[in-house]
Amino acid sequence: MKTVSLQAIRNYDPETVAAAMDALLSPLGGIKAFICPGQKVLIKPNMLAGKAPEKAVTTHPSIVREVILRVQSVGAAAVVGDSPGIGSCRQVAQKCGILQVIEETGAKLATFAESVPIGGSGEGGHRLEVAQDVISADIIINLPKLKTHQMMGMTGAVKNMFGAVVGMRKPHLHLQAGADKARFACMLLDLCEKIKPALTIVDAGLAMEGNGPGSGTPVWIGALLAGDEPVAVDAAALELLGLPLTSCWTQQVALEREMKGSSLEQIQLVGTPVSDLRPARFLPAKNTDVNFGLPPLLKKRLRRSLSAFPKIDPRMCSSCGLCVKHCPPQAMTLDSKRVRIDLNNCISCFCCQELCPEGAIETQQGLLLRLADFIHGRT
Template identity: 50%
Template sequence: MHKVSLQRVASYRPEEVRQGVARLLESLGGMERFVKPGERVLIKPNLLSAKPPEAAVTTHPEILRAVIREVQRVGGVALVGDSPGIGSARKVAERSGMLAVIEETGAEFVPFTEVKTVKGSGTFREFELARPYLEADRLINLPKLKTHEMMTMTCCVKNLFGAVVGTQKAAWHLKAGADKELFARMLIEVYQLREPDLNIVDAVVAMEGNGPGSGDPCEVGLLLAGENAVAVDLVAAELAGIPRKLLYVENAARAGNLPGALREAIETVGFPLESLEVRPLRLPHLSDVQFGLPGFLKNRLRHQFTSRPEVDPAKCELCGVCLKSCPPDAIRIEGGRLRFNYQRCIRCFCCRELCPHAALTLQDGTLLVLAKKLRHRH
């Protein structure tokens, strides 16, 4: 059985978070079960982009503080590292409040810049991942619970995509991002290359709607933890009311018979699951109804069955972030506004995810509009 620990934490007040994290880990044997004295422990938060903590885009700094203190309490050497979707890791860490916590606690900040090539064992033959991520003695995964326009949900497994450094993220979106199932398989293979020793989920305030960068903060009041990232994700999705058929990462895990992918093999501990009353998260905009279509139809009807990004000129400041973050280089600035090449666009929505001004909307294709109307009627 895979244990997933749950604890109620109503706010980010430092003492409440500290006690909540201690109780959360106590149900799993305490931090001393995962970290030994002298071990270098990489804590990997979500550092998606340079947003303040209240935006719920990144892991909250008080969660990071509590975990660093727990690692230090048992004699571990705390390192903190990630590679953001856009901008420098230091800038994102500073804006999110995490850099101040790192400096106050005496932890070491290790931005992911240097890479190491590792061999894959599945669909993908080779990956370049951050060297600190691969070489730390222990790995603690510290994701934020958020909806995700491409993967429906981002939590433990998806957070590990941060081990892919800088522009390589765009390369992977270009290689696998046009197919959600293929992209989910890639995420699972990254996870298998270095499975975390411990996963702790910040769901005190989660994100719903058009996450992971443009959604709305929503109070959930929970922390989750467990050794198995897939199992923790499955319980998080259950609490968030996300249908299993939309969990691409979980589906990929089940297809590969990965441990943690079966609900009957998961035991929840700590705060009783049956006593939790969590409102289902509002899911992202439905942007794709191609599931199950043969390849030749997907190619021909792609524009009709999917959504495409469009600019809201009133909000767009032509900052160029979307141009830099677009894997297939499908965006240009012409005539004083953004222009999209929809033949090249792979519908990964990295542009929407990273736009600092929430200036990008989605326009549904004709058949997608019809499918939504039919779904609503039934």
């Protein structure tokens, strides 16, 4: 039985965050249950892009500050790092407010510049490499932001570890999986298992719904979650949002693999009752794949009707070219200041949407996919 702690949080004021963190970690034994004096602790927030905290794209600086202070209180060294989708780690950390927290507390910034192999290939056959800073840490604390994710359904504890992969090695892993979301989810689970964060604390104060993880709508949930098993923490997060476990691809694959903490029956929820925290309404990411159990040949022929693809809103697009540069299969081109997408080569990874600074990329569902959502009441 895996324990996941939940705690209400009213705002991000330092005093409020400190009190909430006390109550959150107490059922787990406090921070000292995970860290020893003298250890090097890597704190891994979500620093997807250089957006202000109120955009709900990155882990809130107040949460990062409080975790740094608790690590230092034990006599351990705190290092904060991530590999952002756009821009350098330092630039993104400065824009989202995390660099100021690092400098104020005397912690150090890990820029995730050097990549090293992490061992043999995982269950999905992926050859994995991560930042040297991850390997050299004694302990890893995982600090995800709770957001919808257009490809995986939700990004939380498991998906946040993808930030340990350095820079342009991420598109390579997307290419290996192609349009197979289950295979990509399998890779994420393998990566998380190999990294083994000792503690995960999810920032679900100001979360993101809808068009996440970079262009969705901020929504106040007012919760923190914590546990030592990322899969169990994600299961609790889905329960908090009132979403089925199968709405998140990593959780669905974890259930199929019968991983520890993948089902609610294997989890003990402590702290603030979920019923007190669950929002009255939460808009999930759009469904992007359905196959009705069709044979592969027919599914291939009906791919555009059964799947979802990115669609450019020309009114919002600034023709910056970031989506073109970061598209794993190079299915996007910039022609006469207009972005064009080759849907025959698009793998529906939605990296373009995730990284678009203007929020100019929408999700366009195929006809049969829209019909399936209507039938199942998802519209």
